[in-house]
Amino acid sequence: MNNPEMNMKFMQIAMKHLPEGKKFLDEKGIELNMEDLQPMLELLLNVMSEAYELGKDHASDESN
Structure with missing residues (x-):
């Protein structure tokens, strides 16, 4: 899927949860900057995209 609008929504979701992930890494002693x-x-966006497509396919199968 290469839908820019959906990618933007996925990025917003990822950014919403980024502080939680950063805190987890910090507590483990793993220091990472934004770079x-x-x-x-990007990996997380790929996972969300695949999960979205899987859900869409599943919903389509169930409606048939």
Whole structure:
């Protein structure tokens, strides 16, 4: 899926939860700056996109 609007919504969700993830890493002694976090954010966006598509396919299958 390459839907810019959906990607923006996924990014907003990721940014909402970023402080929680950063706190977890800090407590583990793992120091990361935003540049370091960028690949992880992209991975998270890919996961959310796949989960969205899976849910969409599942909903479509159930409506048939």
